Amino acid sequence: MIRPEDIRFSVAPMMDWTDRHCRYFHRLLSRRARLYTEMLTTGAVIHGDRLRLMGFDAFEHPVAFQLGGSEPADLGRAARIVEEFGYAEVNLNVGCPSDRVQNGAFGACLMQRPALVADCVKAMKDAVALPVTVKCRIGVDDQEPERALFDIAERCVEAGVDGLIVHARKAWLQGLSPKENRDIPPLDYALVHRLKRALPATPIAINGGIATLAQMREQLTEVDGVMVGRAAYHDPALLLQVDAELFDAPSPLADCFQAVEAFLPYIERELSKGERLSSITRHLLGLFAGLPGARSYRRRLALEAVRPGAGVEVLLDAVGEVRAAMARMSEPAPAS
Incomplete structure (x- = not known):
């Protein structure tokens, strides 16, 4: 039922x-x-x-x-x-x-x-x-x-x-x-x-x-x-x-960065079975939509995840593009 x-x-x-x-x-x-x-x-x-x-x-x-x-x-x-x-x-x-x-x-x-x-x-x-x-x-x-x-x-x-x-x-x-x-x-x-x-x-x-x-x-x-x-x-x-x-239930994760961290063990497990990274990370291309660095994240993931032997470091480096862009956005403007 x-x-x-x-x-x-x-x-x-x-x-x-x-x-x-x-x-x-x-x-x-x-x-x-x-x-x-x-x-x-x-x-x-x-x-x-x-x-x-x-x-x-x-x-x-x-x-x-x-x-x-x-x-x-x-x-x-x-x-x-x-x-x-x-x-x-x-x-x-x-x-x-x-x-x-x-x-x-x-x-x-x-x-x-x-x-x-x-x-x-x-x-x-x-x-x-x-x-x-x-x-x-x-x-x-x-x-x-x-x-x-x-x-x-x-x-x-x-x-x-x-x-x-x-x-x-x-x-x-x-x-x-x-x-x-x-x-x-x-x-x-x-x-x-x-x-x-x-x-x-x-x-x-x-x-x-x-x-x-x-x-x-x-x-x-x-x-x-x-x-x-x-x-x-x-x-x-x-x-x-x-x-x-x-x-009206608690959210399991705080943000998209936590989501990537939580997904890493699964990705590593699947890669160890012979799965290609791109077959998994293609579902994450929209994850940081609207955030600074999202375009660089998508481009890097799309280009590098398809390479033979690509591992989780590709995803982490792509996420780093977002982190870096957000850090730049939060920097105080230089004094005039």
């Missing part, structure tokens, strides 16, 4: 971004955020290298797994594997508009097949004791959003879904790229708020265009949770404020 407090704040599943390194780092910044994996298809879960694709550190918990697929039997089978791996939730993707999911007839395409989505939810619920959730759009292409969203939500509830996450935009499968689908279709928060009033017993989180704590607090007066994607990824310092501001 999903409780409203479980989804009060979450970091969105983002392809190529929310891998295990990213999630470990985000967990250092917030103990209360719910984290999500990148979407993985049922085929990859059932037939792929599961340890490589699905492995995660227990420190990441609570972490949810997002599945892509449209065959109820395969989704049930994949959900059992997800449960065996120890994830806290399994989420069905009904919102991704990429060419890959269109070719496979899943993701946002499923907005046009609400009965099938309900069958998928039921198959997953029958297969596992894990909470089963759905992340969807408010519609696709020429669908009328109110009808499309309410239809799929009500059918999912009838099938036993434990919670809904709604990206408050349509997806245009024809004519817009996945990137454009994240920005161009207008947001309709009010529609998601109406859905919550219609389904008061169902935990509902809202996603799309939410970037500040003030916006999050405003949304939480209408729905149970907010899901934040690019804002949290590109400016991860935002996560340092989440526990205190949204959960």
